Amino acid sequence: MKILITSGGTTEPIDAVRGITNHATGRLGQLLAQLFLDKGHQVTLVTSPGSYRPEKHKRLKLIEVSTVNSLQNVLEHLVKDHQVFIHSMAVSDYSPVYMTDLEDVMASKDLSQLLKRHNHQGKISSSSDYQVLFLKKTPKLISLVKKWNPDIRLIGFKLLVNVPKEQLLQVARTSLHKNQADLIVANDLYQIKQDQHQAYLVSAEGYQTLTSKPAIAQAIYERVISNDKNHPPRCQR
Amino acid sequence: MKILITSGGTTEPIDAVRGITNHATGRLGQLLAQLFLDKGHQVTLVTSPGSYRPEKHKRLKLIEVSTVNSLQNVLEHLVKDHQVFIHSMAVSDYSPVYMTDLEDVMASKDLSQLLKRHNHQGKISSSSDYQVLFLKKTPKLISLVKKWNPDIRLIGFKLLVNVPKEQLLQVARTSLHKNQADLIVANDLYQIKQDQHQAYLVSAEGYQTLTSKPAIAQAIYERVISNDKNHPPRCQR
Structure with a gap:
């Protein structure tokens, strides 16, 4: 499969030397990209300068973007050419x-x-x-994905800070519905510490709780694979 | 000698996930730290998360800071305990x-x-x-350095964007005087590209032009060493 992954965070320039940025390391995106590469898939990783990324690989295409506008231009093209899109990048709002x-x-x-x-x-x-x-x-890029490619499987992310679990799940369900996503990975910054990373994988069927980045990456991988078996793409490319 | 170097750029938080940052890679600070280590000196490198830094070394002490406030707290302590301070970090104003x-x-x-x-x-x-x-x-930290330690040799940096050379030199001379610096490294963002990095080393005696990061690092090193021979510290520690 052709897997499109975004990671890291965008920076919006104030002037040539200053910008507003989202704190994001790209570590989960790195794990996801590596996992799909190890399993034999084609991976396109769109990430920000300075973020974590896998070593060079013949099936990995790496694209660096900095601003929301450049991200939008790159994604509009790439989304049409991939079967799965995992959008973990922190995009400036x-x-x-x-x-x-x-x-x-x-x-x-x-x-x-x-x-x-x-x-x-x-x-x-x-x-x-x-x-x-x-x-x-800025434009909400996740809301444009299914317009660009109705057949792509979309996995979105939602990061909140210090909210009750029920609120986090509700926000994730709203995003799932509004953006026609197949899965939303919901997490709270206060539940992300060093090796710990609590996340809820929210789908129409319910949610699954994970507690580390490798476990989140593995669970996303399994969902993508199982969906591929259950729902073959409408049109073969 | 005990050399204190800052590199990278500070980030001032807007909230827990967003911040205002200065685009700085820390590459010149990395070169400077490595050069002084190679020549047998003790180096304390204060830098931002994600910036370039040398490999671990027994004479290298590495301290990570993110905000201006944390930088100030760390520097106030360290400046008193070093003979040379090379302040290349892009500090949020x-x-x-x-x-x-x-x-x-x-x-x-x-x-x-x-x-x-x-x-x-x-x-x-x-x-x-x-x-x-x-x-x-924010407080101008460079203006506090000689108050904290009148004996330290201070090398400051000035980055402007797309200004005439004379203006850049004038701003550097003003900073030299106002902050009682021994040297100001003046550069223009428009003159920094990939392997090229034009900079003027401005002192009371005049200025010297350099065109790459390794050349800038080498010239700063030579100034520090020659100053050490010509002007032994007033009090030995």
């Missing part, structure tokens, strides 16, 4: 529009006008004690 | 205070009140199209 001094913002009569401005400096320089950064929502 | 929806900001009668608020969520969640992030200036 807001992207910088304009940064300026607090004084400028306070002096502005209509803040919405500031949203039309852009920083042209390579490095925004300021001697002001406070600065204000305006951010705009 | 602004740190997040509070993030909220644009609607909240527009509805606020006094924006300075928003600066007193803090986000208590682990992951700031929003369905708003726009968000606004308020940032506060």
Whole structure:
């Protein structure tokens, strides 16, 4: 099978030297990619600079992206050409529009006008004690996947922080439904520590609890394989 | 000699999953640390997670820091205990205070009140199209170094983006004077590409031009060694 995996986290530039980033190491994506390679599959790994990735392999194609926009461009093409998509990358949900001094913002009569401005400096320089950064929502890429390829099997991820288990599961079920995903891996940052990583694999049938990254990777692999046996693709490529 | 080197870049948290970061690989710091180790010196390398660093070495002490605040705490202690400090880390000049929806900001009668608020969520969640992030200036750590240890030899860095050479040199001279540095390494992001890295080593006597990271590391090493011969420390430790 052709397996598409994203890992790591996007960084949205504020200027040429600064950006807003998601803390993500890419370790789970590395394990997933290695597992599918070991089992004889073709793997395309889309990841961010500096993230963990497997050693070079003849069946591994590695693509580095940094921003949400570059990720979208790469995925729109790749999703059409793969049978499975495991989207574990932490994608920025807001992207910088304009940064300026607090004084400028306070002096502005209509803040919405500031949203039309852009920083042209390579490095925004300021001697002001406070600065204000305006951010705009990015497109939810996971919601576009089944539009690009209705036949792809989609495994999404949901990371929350310090919420009750029931809330985490509910958010995962909503994402499952809204994005027509086959599986959502739901986890809470407070349950991720060194070698421990608690996650719930949420599908239409229920959920499964895992407690380490290797166990999560193995469980995802088994779901993908078993789904492949039960539901052969509608069209063979 | 005991050489203290910082490298990589700090990340200031917006919440538990997002942060503002400086793009810095730590490659020059890695070269510098390796060079001083090879020449028989004691090296303390303070760097950020994910940055390049030398292999383990019995004379290398490695300390990881992420935020400006943790960097300050670590440096205040270490600067007093080293003879040379090469401060190549990209330190965030602004740190997040509070993030909220644009609607909240527009509805606020006094924006300075928003600066007193803090986000208590682990992951700031929003369905708003726009968000606004308020940032506060961080302390300039380089300006504190000679207060902590007047005897330390201080090598600072200045990175600008797409400025004329004269402006870059002038900014470096100002930093040299203001921070009582012995040397400022001035570089322009637009002059850093793959294997090329143009930098000016600016001192009270003039400046020297280098064009690659190994050449910059070697030139800094030679300055440190020659300064050591010409200016023995006032007090022996």
